[in-house]
Amino acid sequence: MNWEPLLLALFGAAHRVTRDGDLLSGTAEVKGRTVMVVGTTNHAAIGVELALAQARVVLDTAREHPGRPIVLLVDTQGQRLRHRDELLGINRYMAHLGCCIELARRQQHRVIGLVYDQALSGGFITSGLIADACYALPEAEIRVMRLPAMARVTKIDEARLTELSKSNPVFAPGVENFVAMGGIRALWTGDLQAQLIAALDESPTPDQRAADGAARGGRQLAAQVTARVISA
Amino acid sequence: MEQLHFHFVGQQTPGDFMPILVGVVGSGNLEVMLEPSADSPECRVDITTSARGFAPIWAAVLQDFHERHGLAGISISINDMGATPAVVSLRLDQAAAELSSGTGITS
Amino acid sequence: MNRSFAESTARARVAHLLDADSFQEILGPAERVVSPHLALLGVPSSFDDGVVIGSGTLAGQAVLIAAQEGEFMGGGVGEVHGAKLVGLFKRALRLQPAAVIVLAESGGVRLHEANAGLIAVSEVMRALLDARAHGIPVIMLIGGDNGCFGGMGLIARCADHVVMSDIGRLAMSGPEVIESSNGVEEFDSRDRALVWRTTGGKHRFLIGDCDVLVEDDVAAFRSAAIGLLGQSIPLNLATMEAEHALLSDRLTQYGDCRDALDIWRRAGVPDPALVADLEASEMQALKTRKPKELA
Numbered sequence: 001m002n003w004e005p006l007l008l009a010l011f012g013a014a015h016r017v018t019r020d021g022d023l024l025s026g027t028a029e030v031k032g033r034t035v036m037v038v039g040t041t042n043h044a045a046i047g048v049e050l051a052l053a054q055a056r057v058v059l060d061t062a063r064e065h066p067g068r069p070i071v072l073l074v075d076t077q078g079q080r081l082r083h084r085d086e087l088l089g090i091n092r093y094m095a096h097l098g099c100c101i102e103l104a105r106r107q108q109h110r111v112i113g114l115v116y117d118q119a120l121s122g123g124f125i126t127s128g129l130i131a132d133a134c135y136a137l138p139e140a141e142i143r144v145m146r147l148p149a150m151a152r153v154t155k156i157d158e159a160r161l162t163e164l165s166k167s168n169p170v171f172a173p174g175v176e177n178f179v180a181m182g183g184i185r186a187l188w189t190g191d192l193q194a195q196l197i198a199a200l201d202e203s204p205t206p207d208q209r210a211a212d213g214a215a216r217g218g219r220q221l222a223a224q225v226t227a228r229v230i231s232a
Numbered sequence: 233m234e235q236l237h238f239h240f241v242g243q244q245t246p247g248d249f250m251p252i253l254v255g256v257v258g259s260g261n262l263e264v265m266l267e268p269s270a271d272s273p274e275c276r277v278d279i280t281t282s283a284r285g286f287a288p289i290w291a292a293v294l295q296d297f298h299e300r301h302g303l304a305g306i307s308i309s310i311n312d313m314g315a316t317p318a319v320v321s322l323r324l325d326q327a328a329a330e331l332s333s334g335t336g337i338t339s
Numbered sequence: 340m341n342r343s344f345a346e347s348t349a350r351a352r353v354a355h356l357l358d359a360d361s362f363q364e365i366l367g368p369a370e371r372v373v374s375p376h377l378a379l380l381g382v383p384s385s386f387d388d389g390v391v392i393g394s395g396t397l398a399g400q401a402v403l404i405a406a407q408e409g410e411f412m413g414g415g416v417g418e419v420h421g422a423k424l425v426g427l428f429k430r431a432l433r434l435q436p437a438a439v440i441v442l443a444e445s446g447g448v449r450l451h452e453a454n455a456g457l458i459a460v461s462e463v464m465r466a467l468l469d470a471r472a473h474g475i476p477v478i479m480l481i482g483g484d485n486g487c488f489g490g491m492g493l494i495a496r497c498a499d500h501v502v503m504s505d506i507g508r509l510a511m512s513g514p515e516v517i518e519s520s521n522g523v524e525e526f527d528s529r530d531r532a533l534v535w536r537t538t539g540g541k542h543r544f545l546i547g548d549c550d551v552l553v554e555d556d557v558a559a560f561r562s563a564a565i566g567l568l569g570q571s572i573p574l575n576l577a578t579m580e581a582e583h584a585l586l587s588d589r590l591t592q593y594g595d596c597r598d599a600l601d602i603w604r605r606a607g608v609p610d611p612a613l614v615a616d617l618e619a620s621e622m623q624a625l626k627t628r629k630p631k632e633l634a
Binding site for chain 3: 121
């Protein structure tokens with residue numbers, strides 16, 4: 001879905017979110033509450049500038065609007081694959097964005113992520129995946145790597161990967177797989193605004209994604225391994 | 233990938249000891265874990281290997297190892313990623329050396 | 340006597356970094372907590388799923404430690420591997436150690452378990468930041484041949500402190516991925532000098548992303564870690580704003596630089612071409628020269 005109809009579906013006409021290059025930002029009202037919307041569009045490649053720009057929005061919100069919910073809209077092809085970004089330390093810029101979002105969460109800002117188009121690899125980690133909860137539209141594409149490339153790198157036959165991915169959601173692209181693994185809380189269909197309101201109304205919980213993964217069968221070991229390490 | 237199992241009857245029983253691990257599961261390498269198997273006179277060997285069809289070579293390498301050390305009451309577990317027989321022998325000997333320098337072997 | 344950090348296994352690094360005989364492993368190999376996914380793909384597992392975790396002492400102080408084995412699946416983070424790291428940081432909340440020390444050597448997410456690895460990285464990040472928010476310092480030691488990339492490159496810069504040798508590399512994307520996406524002119528992955536100028540320990544030290552640069556010696560990493568124990572950097576709006584200003588200034592100062600040599604020159608390094616030949620101790624002098632320009 002394009003960002004403009006998405007915003008209309010989420011907020012009606014009562015929003016001030018604008019696009020500046022690949023950056024989306026602006027406030028919106030929902031059920032009488034103002035939220036800060038920040039994210040990317042155009043399958044943005046997250047480079048040093050875009051990571052910093054998103055972090056700026058989050059920090060401004062944390063500083064000037066205590067308690068204001070933050071909605072992260074995710075449409076990214078992952079980190080920008082350029083020498084310049086690596087030279088300047090893109091990992092630190094992206095980590096900074098993640099740390100800012102985490103700070104906002106700790107300071108009682110409800111943070112909701114929504115993958116509305118693409119979420120690839122690293123670009124997803126320090127955005128949607130660091131929110132209180134991350135949701136997705138059913139037509140969203142979430143993946144670490146396409147199967148043909150994965151076959152080349154792992155040297156496992158692509159047909160074998162395809163076959164295995166039918167019964168195991170652990171490596172193949174697909175939004176349903178991320179739901180099964182607990183990374184995506186749920187898919188949003190129908191009345192998007194109602195689902196956003198419900199998500200905002202939920203109280204923050206400790207990170208329950210491993211528990212979700214176990215309950216849904218996609219990650220059967222993570223939660224228990226973590227528990228064993230804590231109590232060893 | 234293939235799973236192989238071997239048994240040998242030995243004489244040198246090390247008794248109880250903390251598990252020993254040598255090597256890593258990298259390309260051309262393997263990890264070897266030794267654990268006590270107190271109530272058994274055997275040396276049992278369980279192998280998971282990335283390559284298929286090398287059972288006779290494993291048998292030969294393990295037989296040589298058994299002739300060198302004659303271990304009993306012990307369980308050897310191996311995860312192998314295509315190591316050569318020479319590297320396999322080296323890791324087995326390294327593990328046996330750690331065993332004898334640790335708790336000591338009682339005959 | 341020098342013991343190469345790079346050439347040591349993860350297990351050996353831990354044994355020689357911590358105080359002698361102090362290491363107690365958690366979920367060690369005998370417990371066989373292995374990947375549930377690799378066998379299905381015809382790939383052998385490792386008994387510890389490629390990461391050694393546990394507790395010990397460093398200069399007598401209690402620490403928790405994790406060391407990734409770069410030789411196993413490139414140190415990639417899978418479901419169990421990631422859960423061990425998450426558990427370690429959560430355990431730190433209970434134990435309040437003088438630090439959580441992570442010997443990071445990883446290509447990032449383990450492709451064979453890509454989705455689990457991706458989610459695990461964000462869970463590790465959150466657990467790490469939680470530990471830091473409770474005043475527990477997190478120290479990254481990066482010195483393996485495989486470097487610290489991808490999701491681990493992100494996690495590294497969530498820590499309080501980063502120690503590297505020049506064998507170590509710290510980045511997001513590997514040069515091969517950049518070359519195959521955007522061509523050899525963008526990044527020639529076979530130009531080793533270029534790779535190290537862009538992502539190696541010396542560059543990271545000069546640009547400010549590595550706090551301490553050491554020789555490839557386990558004892559040197561040990562000394563550096565000891566020096567950082569108990570030094571927690573708060574995570575609050577003020578420190579985030581300071582970080583933001585630093586990163587913003589970096590773009591202003593170096594955003595148009597084409598190569599690390601340009602950055603170093605602009606930062607006041609007198610002979611950038613000679614940096615590659617300097618010892619770690621000589622690098623320290625370069626940084627103290629002009630701390631302001633060097634991020």
